[in-house]
Amino acid sequence: MNKTHKRRKKSFFHFSSFVKILLIIILMIIVLMGTFAATYVLAVLQDAPKIDPENYRSQINETSKVYSDDEQLVETLVLNEFSEYVELSKIPKDLQHAVIAIEDERFYSHNAVDFKRVAGALVHDIKTGSLQQGASTLTMQLAKNLYTGSQKSLERKLTDVYYAYALESELTKDQILEAYLNSAGFSKGTVGVQAAAKTFFNKDVSDLNLAECALVAGITNRPEKYSPYNTEVILPEDDLENIQLILTPVSSEFVNSEEVLNIANSLHELGKIDSFDLSQIQKNQVTPVKAVFNPTSKERQTLILQLMLKQKYITQEQYDEALNTPIVINLGARNEKGISSFFVDEVKEETKSILKDLGYSEEDANNKLYSGGFKIYSSMNVEIQKHMDETVSNASLFPGNYINDEGIPQPQVASVIMDPHTGEVKGLIGGRGISGSANLNRADEPRQPGSSIKPISVYMTAFEDGATIGDVYKDAPIGSISPAYKKWNPKNVGSYRGWTTIRNLIKYSSNVGTIQVARDIGSDRDAAANTKNTFSKAVDEPKAAQMIMDNLENIGVTTLDRENDANFSALALGGMTNGISPLEMAGAYTPLANEGIYEKPTFVNKIVAPSGDTIYEKKDEGKKAMSKENAFILTTALEDVVKSSTGTSANFSKMSIAGKTGTTNQQKEVWFVGYTPYYVCSVFIGKDQKEQNQNLRFPSSVAAKLWREFMQPIHEDLENKEFEQPENVVKKYIKGSGRSDYFVEGTEPHFTNKLYWGSESTTTKSTKKDSDDSDKDKKSDSKNNNNEKPKTSTKSSKSNNSDYRTGNIN
Numbered sequence: 001m002n003k004t005h006k007r008r009k010k011s012f013f014h015f016s017s018f019v020k021i022l023l024i025i026i027l028m029i030i031v032l033m034g035t036f037a038a039t040y041v042l043a044v045l046q047d048a049p050k051i052d053p054e055n056y057r058s059q060i061n062e063t064s065k066v067y068s069d070d071e072q073l074v075e076t077l078v079l080n081e082f083s084e085y086v087e088l089s090k091i092p093k094d095l096q097h098a099v100i101a102i103e104d105e106r107f108y109s110h111n112a113v114d115f116k117r118v119a120g121a122l123v124h125d126i127k128t129g130s131l132q133q134g135a136s137t138l139t140m141q142l143a144k145n146l147y148t149g150s151q152k153s154l155e156r157k158l159t160d161v162y163y164a165y166a167l168e169s170e171l172t173k174d175q176i177l178e179a180y181l182n183s184a185g186f187s188k189g190t191v192g193v194q195a196a197a198k199t200f201f202n203k204d205v206s207d208l209n210l211a212e213c214a215l216v217a218g219i220t221n222r223p224e225k226y227s228p229y230n231t232e233v234i235l236p237e238d239d240l241e242n243i244q245l246i247l248t249p250v251s252s253e254f255v256n257s258e259e260v261l262n263i264a265n266s267l268h269e270l271g272k273i274d275s276f277d278l279s280q281i282q283k284n285q286v287t288p289v290k291a292v293f294n295p296t297s298k299e300r301q302t303l304i305l306q307l308m309l310k311q312k313y314i315t316q317e318q319y320d321e322a323l324n325t326p327i328v329i330n331l332g333a334r335n336e337k338g339i340s341s342f343f344v345d346e347v348k349e350e351t352k353s354i355l356k357d358l359g360y361s362e363e364d365a366n367n368k369l370y371s372g373g374f375k376i377y378s379s380m381n382v383e384i385q386k387h388m389d390e391t392v393s394n395a396s397l398f399p400g401n402y403i404n405d406e407g408i409p410q411p412q413v414a415s416v417i418m419d420p421h422t423g424e425v426k427g428l429i430g431g432r433g434i435s436g437s438a439n440l441n442r443a444d445e446p447r448q449p450g451s452s453i454k455p456i457s458v459y460m461t462a463f464e465d466g467a468t469i470g471d472v473y474k475d476a477p478i479g480s481i482s483p484a485y486k487k488w489n490p491k492n493v494g495s496y497r498g499w500t501t502i503r504n505l506i507k508y509s510s511n512v513g514t515i516q517v518a519r520d521i522g523s524d525r526d527a528a529a530n531t532k533n534t535f536s537k538a539v540d541e542p543k544a545a546q547m548i549m550d551n552l553e554n555i556g557v558t559t560l561d562r563e564n565d566a567n568f569s570a571l572a573l574g575g576m577t578n579g580i581s582p583l584e585m586a587g588a589y590t591p592l593a594n595e596g597i598y599e600k601p602t603f604v605n606k607i608v609a610p611s612g613d614t615i616y617e618k619k620d621e622g623k624k625a626m627s628k629e630n631a632f633i634l635t636t637a638l639e640d641v642v643k644s645s646t647g648t649s650a651n652f653s654k655m656s657i658a659g660k661t662g663t664t665n666q667q668k669e670v671w672f673v674g675y676t677p678y679y680v681c682s683v684f685i686g687k688d689q690k691e692q693n694q695n696l697r698f699p700s701s702v703a704a705k706l707w708r709e710f711m712q713p714i715h716e717d718l719e720n721k722e723f724e725q726p727e728n729v730v731k732k733y734i735k736g737s738g739r740s741d742y743f744v745e746g747t748e749p750h751f752t753n754k755l756y757w758g759s760e761s762t763t764t765k766s767t768k769k770d771s772d773d774s775d776k777d778k779k780s781d782s783k784n785n786n787n788e789k790p791k792t793s794t795k796s797s798k799s800n801n802s803d804y805r806t807g808n809i810n
Contacts, residue, residue, distance in 0.1 A: 051147055051163060053170035059146040060085060060183050061191065062373025062610055066347050068336075068380045069424070069605065075335040075344045079370040082334065083191035084198070085610060086205055088178035091193060094210045096177060097313040098217035102304045104138040105311055108173055112139050112164035138180050139164040145183035186216065187223035200228045202332035210318060211301070211325035214308070218300030226300045229291040229329045234263050241270050244291035244331050247277060255284050264288060275393040276340060279433050283407050293329055301327075339385050342430030342441050346603045347378045354604060354616050373610035378603055379424035384417055384714055391709050392432040399698045404691065409433040411687045411696055414442035414582040415710060416601065420590040420680045422620065423599030427710075428583070440688070446559040446579035447686055450700075451509045452662030452671040453574040455638060456588045458518045459506060461551040463630040465521050469637060470734045470741045470749030471502050473516045474534055481519075481535045490515060490573070499755050501737060506637040507645045509661070511573055518572045522547050525750040534754070545571060555598045555625050556587040574662060585673055586682040592635055592658070593675040595628035595724075629726045629744040636723075636742055642674065649704035650674050652712040654720045659707070661700035668694040672704040676711065677721040683707045 062085045064077045076082060088096070100107045106114050117135040136144070136157075143163035167176060186196035196216050197205040208216065219226045231246060236259065245267065256264070264281040267273045267288060273281075280286045302323065309319045335344075348369055355365035368374070392413055395401045404410050408431075415429040430441035459467075475497040479486035492511050497504055505513035520536050521544035529538035545566045552560060552571075561577040569575045580588070587601040599622045607616040638658035641647040646661040650672055659674020669686040683703045687694050696702075728745040736755030743749070 061371035064374040084194040086194040095213035101307040112168040187227035198332040202330040210322040214304040215301045231289040247286040375608040377606040381426040384427040416586040420593035448579040450574040450662030450664040472751040507640040591625040596626040596631040597622040598625040649701040663700040667696045670700040670703045
């Protein structure tokens, strides 16, 4: 008995020891696991970057917007997402309650984490072996939106919890809710409830009804599944007048079918798309689709309304009414219709430059341009821009119009209209039949200017150097100047007028006369070697070339090649190495239209930050380029060009107009740059440089006609003003010329003694009317590569002159 008892006692002792050991092991495992878990959590939290909850607004991206000069919205700068911040007070209570009901019903009672919901989600995830069901409160979701991202991981969840407590400790519940409603994604590239309201219903969020609020609140759970609309192909039997139309960008390989093109034409006839939209469809840059209501979003809306009823946010009557309220998709536009993106491309580039000047890095400037929430007030006049876009869509204005292998119409066009008194660009064309962004902006592309350079290169420089409109030169072949000129042999096309004044040299675009005026720059015009010889002898051509180039750079020309352009072929006739862009050409003419003051072309007037602070405002930074007296006198000569010479196609009644044509060799480029007392406008027409055959086979009058098409309508309601004559500009008779002309008081014309040397008038009969391109030198172009031009600088004499172009123009 005792032995049995001892055995039992011993056996119990062994069992008891085993249990104790097992408990100790389990306890150790628990301690180790706890230690490991705690270590892991601590490691995660230590690695989490510090946040500044009170500065949450800076973490919420907001889409920047571009406005016109009268504060019309031109374009919302959507790169990847469209977002617009709105204060909680402007968000309907129904929308606030709908989000809380579906996303976080105990939002106002928890302190960052809803442990009841965590337990339920944990059980579900253990059962399914996944992390499919989260237990994130609105505060945790806000932490994800602002700081951690959407990756599903335990580490991210722990960090969300950590940040959520930080947010709750620093912010009020209303601040957290406001931040969440402005940072949550709502499908179709929209972020925030304001962007969602404008995208899906074309209304401010404050105007949403209960049914719409519940629909919007349901999107965030699975944005693509619960998006309010899907897109479908438009069918011929659809009611085209009432469809919700979307123009979707397509890949380069995509081709719109004949049926789609027919539908596009019908949409154009109905006014649903404009001519520019139609051309994009025809060029396979976009395709039209329709937005249709997504029935799955209705199921989610119904669930939310049920929860709102259950949680007593709405009454049964409100529930019934909302459930039966039809949802009407009304897509909001993000940009002004009928405007190509070339102008906005310029606005974006200038804005980035401004931001970098304000201290932003290149990367930050680019990011803030789109997501900084800036209001960018541009100089665009919407009516002028639309008119220009509509005008260039008319192919009949471009003789020989054709579509190249890349689907781009040729010849191409570029034009700039700007206010010469402020520098503000009002309208810009960077091409026709194409949009901007990824495409070449021809307004920025330098092209040879031909004779349109003459007023701003030779004559502006000469007048500031003491020349007058009445200076006398022999409009005749100039080969006798030197052996180099004899070999170069520059010519006029058409008539030579013998001894005449600078006014006529400008009016008839004399090539040889302009070269003679250029040679005299920087010299003593009263020196006997100049007054007593047909062609001036006491000249310094290298100095003259440098003075002309200095002047061009002073008025904004940035594309000079100071080595290879240091010659009169480039500077007097426009045969430059690189050329001048239409944008810089418009700017270069501003001193003529603005009393001698140069205004750099600008596109941005003001930038306002989301806080309401103005971080940039354009200042008048015009600089004097010439005297107002010389600007006026040169303008009168350019008025003659428009009234009765090569620029007559630009003329229209009841407005003072001055300008200059330009045509390069073999009519590769044609120009007209002109101005009124209100606007400067440059027009360039030419084939893209990669086109094999560059010849246009039409004169500069085509560019002048397009200039008139642009400018006449925008001047219809403007007062007919004359260019203002300065007080100290007087009319004076020029002895021997038979006429009077304008002079700055106290100045006298040079070389008038030569008017008595003979009456040579015409050595070559005109081959074209004066109103045509009277100075194109086709013959000299064919000899161009073999002719040696006069060398005007030591540097240019060393350069390769095989591409030394005469660049004749009108």
